[in-house]
Amino acid sequence: MATLKLDIQNLAGEKVGSAKLAEGVFAVTPNVHVMHQVVRAQLAEVRQGTHATRTRGMTSGGGRKPFRQKGTGHARQGTIRAPHYRGGGVVFGPHPRSYEMKVNRREIKLALRSALSAKYADGVLRLLENADFEKPSTKAAVAVLQALELPGRVTLVVADDDINAFLSFRNLQQVRVIPVSEMNTYDFIDNQNLVLTKAALDRVEEVLA
Numbered sequence: 001m002a003t004l005k006l007d008i009q010n011l012a013g014e015k016v017g018s019a020k021l022a023e024g025v026f027a028v029t030p031n032v033h034v035m036h037q038v039v040r041a042q043l044a045e046v047r048q049g050t051h052a053t054r055t056r057g058m059t060s061g062g063g064r065k066p067f068r069q070k071g072t073g074h075a076r077q078g079t080i081r082a083p084h085y086r087g088g089g090v091v092f093g094p095h096p097r098s099y100e101m102k103v104n105r106r107e108i109k110l111a112l113r114s115a116l117s118a119k120y121a122d123g124v125l126r127l128l129e130n131a132d133f134e135k136p137s138t139k140a141a142v143a144v145l146q147a148l149e150l151p152g153r154v155t156l157v158v159a160d161d162d163i164n165a166f167l168s169f170r171n172l173q174q175v176r177v178i179p180v181s182e183m184n185t186y187d188f189i190d191n192q193n194l195v196l197t198k199a200a201l202d203r204v205e206e207v208l209a
Contacts (some may be wrong), residue, residue, distance in 0.1 A: 004120070008198060010129045013147030019122070019127055019201065022209045023092045030114040030121075038111035041101035051091030054079050062088075109183070113208055115188035126195045127151070131158045131165035141168040145175070152192035157183060159199035180204060 005020035014052075062081030069076050083091045100202040119125040126148060134189070135148060145154065156177045158165045169177040178187055188194060196204065 002029050005081065006120070006125065006127045008127050008129050009148060009208050011131075011144050011147065013144075013149065020118055021198065021201075022121070022205045025208045026115045026117050026120045028110075028117045028124075030118045031110055032114070034107050035111045035114050035185055035189070037101075038108055042184060042186050044099040044101050047099045049097045049099050051094040052096055053090040055091075055093075056083060056089030056121045059087070059089045061111045071191035083101055086111050101199060109208055111185040112188065112204075115185050116194075116204070116208075118193045119188065124193050126193060128195060128197045130199070131156075131197045133168050134164075136164050136167035138168055139171060141165075141175070145172075150193070151197070152195045153190070154193045154195060155187050155191040157196045157200040157204075159197060159203070161201075162197065165197075170172070 004023055004026050005018045006021055007015050008019055009019045010016050029178060056074035056079065059081040064079075066077050066080050067074065079085075079088075081088045083089050116125070125168075128148075154172065154175045156165075156169055157180050158177060160179045160181050166177055166179065167177045176187055176191065178184075180196075180203045181205065
């Protein structure tokens, strides 16, 4: 297998070198099923599960029969809080529950490797030399995107201590910036371009190789 390499660019969009990529992270056959399972679990975890409706037993009122059992010509009724009455209880409505789905760590790592390999194969993986901003600046962040020629939605993965870079990119609507310690499959694939800093790449390979 040919050596995997990726050009390293600086903030001005200029090529300043190349990096050798770990084949065990960027050259695996993407496992679509595992990626699907992990993303489903990740999105499910965000759901609060606090939705609730009241059944007829939880609804106040309706303690007596609305009319006598026989002789009225109407169907017998026991309470005005039955589901077919306005203001009555709800049938088969949602109740508090947990949406948590169990996914083991091996599947999570395989999904991450699959996502990175797919991005590399598609040619939409980019590598930044660094994300050193002297101070937070959204204007400077926009200039970087233009220099790198990155249209559409972008996920930028930076080192945990790149605070200024994080603050600079976070206000851009088309950019999702995440510290490398929070890397996840959904953010890796939900974009048109995936950009990693060299420090973030080193950490990714350390965790996944």
